[in-house]
Amino acid sequence: MGAIGAGLAVLGAGLGIGMIGKSATESIARQPEAAGKIQTAMIIAAALIEGVALFAAVIGFLSIGS
Amino acid sequence: MAFGSRLFKLSILTIFFGFVSFQSLLASDTKEEGKFVPSEMINHHIQDSHSWEIFHGLSVHLPVILYSEDKGFDVFSSSNFYNEDHELVPYQGYVMEHEHILLDNGGQVLDFSITKNVFFLFINSLIVVLIFLAVAKGYKKNQGKAPSGIQSFFEPIIIYVRDEIVRPNVGVKSDKFLPYLLTLFFFIWFGNLLGLLPASANLTGNIAVTGVLALITLVITLVSSKKTFWLHIVDPLGNSMGWPKYLLYLILWPIELVGIFTKPFALTIRLFANITAGHIIILSILSLTFIFQSMAVGIASAIFAGVMNMLELFVALLQAYVFTLLSSMYIGQAVEEHH
Numbered sequence: 001m002g003a004i005g006a007g008l009a010v011l012g013a014g015l016g017i018g019m020i021g022k023s024a025t026e027s028i029a030r031q032p033e034a035a036g037k038i039q040t041a042m043i044i045a046a047a048l049i050e051g052v053a054l055f056a057a058v059i060g061f062l063s064i065g066s
Numbered sequence: 067m068a069f070g071s072r073l074f075k076l077s078i079l080t081i082f083f084g085f086v087s088f089q090s091l092l093a094s095d096t097k098e099e100g101k102f103v104p105s106e107m108i109n110h111h112i113q114d115s116h117s118w119e120i121f122h123g124l125s126v127h128l129p130v131i132l133y134s135e136d137k138g139f140d141v142f143s144s145s146n147f148y149n150e151d152h153e154l155v156p157y158q159g160y161v162m163e164h165e166h167i168l169l170d171n172g173g174q175v176l177d178f179s180i181t182k183n184v185f186f187l188f189i190n191s192l193i194v195v196l197i198f199l200a201v202a203k204g205y206k207k208n209q210g211k212a213p214s215g216i217q218s219f220f221e222p223i224i225i226y227v228r229d230e231i232v233r234p235n236v237g238v239k240s241d242k243f244l245p246y247l248l249t250l251f252f253f254i255w256f257g258n259l260l261g262l263l264p265a266s267a268n269l270t271g272n273i274a275v276t277g278v279l280a281l282i283t284l285v286i287t288l289v290s291s292k293k294t295f296w297l298h299i300v301d302p303l304g305n306s307m308g309w310p311k312y313l314l315y316l317i318l319w320p321i322e323l324v325g326i327f328t329k330p331f332a333l334t335i336r337l338f339a340n341i342t343a344g345h346i347i348i349l350s351i352l353s354l355t356f357i358f359q360s361m362a363v364g365i366a367s368a369i370f371a372g373v374m375n376m377l378e379l380f381v382a383l384l385q386a387y388v389f390t391l392l393s394s395m396y397i398g399q400a401v402e403e404h405h
Contacts, residue, residue, distance in 0.1 A: 040230070044395075047388040051332045054339035 002063035009056030016049040104353040112268045112345050114183045115165050116144035120265045128185055131178040132160065134169060144179070186267035187275065190257050194249070227251050227390065235394040236401065243397055246286065250279065251390040258341060258382030262375060270385075271341035273334060280330035283393045288326075291400035299326070329396055333389060340385050344378045 024042040028035045119125040127145035134140075137159065146157040154162055161170050167177050180188075197216065201224075204217030213221050232247050233240045257270040269275060299322040303311045351371045355364040 036230075040391075043384075043388065044391065047336065047392065048332075050340075051336045054335055054343075055332075057343065058335060058339055 002060040005063065006057050006060035009053045009060065012056075013049055013053030016053075017046050020045050020049070102353070102356040104350060104357065107353060108346055108349045111349055112271060112342055113165065114181045114267070114272060116147070116162070116167075116179055116181055118182045118185060118265075118267070128180045128182065130167070131180065132167060133176040133178065134173060136169065136173060182267040183269055183272050183275065186257075186260060186269045190253065190260055190269060193256055193260075194252050198252070224248060231387070231391050232394050235391065236398040239401055240394075240398075243286070243290075243394070246282075247390050247394055247397075250283075250393060251386050254279070254337065254389050255383060255386035258385060259379070261341060261345070262378055262382065268342065268345055270337055271345055273338045276337040277334045279337070279389070280333040283333065283396060284327075284330040287396050287400045290397065292403060294402060295400045299323075329392075333392060337385055337389055340381060344374075344381055348374050348378070 020042055024038050027038050031038075116130060117125045117127045127143050130140075130142055130144045130146075132140045140158070140160075142157070147154055147160075147162045149155050156170055159170050160167055160175065162168075165181075167175050167179075169175055197220070200215075201217045201220050204213060204215060208214055208217065212218070227248055228240075228244060231251075232244055236243055236247075254270055257275075260266050261268050261270060300319075302318060302322070303314065307314075348371050351367045351374060354367045
């Protein structure tokens with residue numbers, strides 16, 4: 001069960017981070033001079049999504065252990 | 067040409083680290099029974115322990131400090147828990163099971179031992195202090211002149227943290243919080259790097275360590291918070307709605323209250339899970355060798371583990387960056403004035 005849960009979490013996080021990456025590259029292509037700011041915003045958003053995914057991953061680990 | 071020689075050095079390092087981990091795995095974790103259990107080996111590598119195993123057969127036994135209501139304080143070496151055959155034995159009424167010490171009648175013990183993680187916490191702090199004392203000395207010596215030595219390596223990083231992470235996010239009073247945030251950044255970065263070395267502890271992959279770091283951020287946020295911060299929590303709607311807003315507040319107040327604590331909780335889990343996951347991935351790739359027991363898989367997994375190590379070098383920096391960035395954002399939210 002834990003493995004299935006971790007897999008589902010990866011699905012969501014991958015989708016989310018992929019979409020951030022897509023829109024970040026698009027906006028850098030449109031406005032290369034704002035690349036630095038866009039990168040910072042991208043990393044913050046990615047970190048927040050990743051945090052949620054890692055909650056799920058940790059719960060997955062716990063359910064394997066118990 | 068420069069790129070070529072750098073690539074060469076990098077591949078040598080990759081092979082070196084690949085083989086060091088490879089050998090330590092080979093030595094310590096193939097059981098006499100012949101059955102190799104990857105999860106057991108991985109847990110052994112990422113968990114805290116009362117002795118510091120440099121490689122199989124050479125471990126430094128660290129001091130055990132215990133307190134219980136029946137027996138008071140007790141200090142002794144953790145080597146007392148092992149006999150000549152490296153089997154666990156009870157000592158002075160204490161028993162150790164899976165690195166967890168209990169009284170032999172089953173009573174609870176408070177364990178203040180200098181474990182492997184605590185030991186590496188000291189080493190990490192010492193490294194940070196020594197490096198930054200040297201850097202500070204450089205600023206005294208080279209006043210008005212160009213930086214030299216180790217100072218010139220760290221100056222761009224310090225300036226980057228100040229100008230790109232702290233100042234834009236904390237706001238006007240940022241320099242007051244700069245020492246804490248810089249310490250945080252370098253402590254986490256060095257801790258992450260230290261954890262990647264062979265025979266070292268999984269320091270920043272320990273939830274207690276990251277929890278305390280996040281707790282310090284929480285305390286600083288709450289202590290330095292201004293009226294606006296609390297107004298956003300207690301009265302987020304202001305005068306826009308009239309009395310019905312209190313019906314909404316029945317739902318909003320619990321959410322806002324929980325929100326204060328989920329931020330440091332997320333910081334804790336993010337760092338802990340990222341670093342631990344990195345270690346688990348590298349160790350899993352290496353244990354493929356022992357699952358398949360083939361030379362070709364061994365070579366492939368050593369190379370792949372080396373590549374993962376390179377990725378972890380980047381993650382080490384990225385997680386230090388993210389932790390510092392989010393900490394400074396939380397502090398920035400707390401200290402911002404009314405707008």
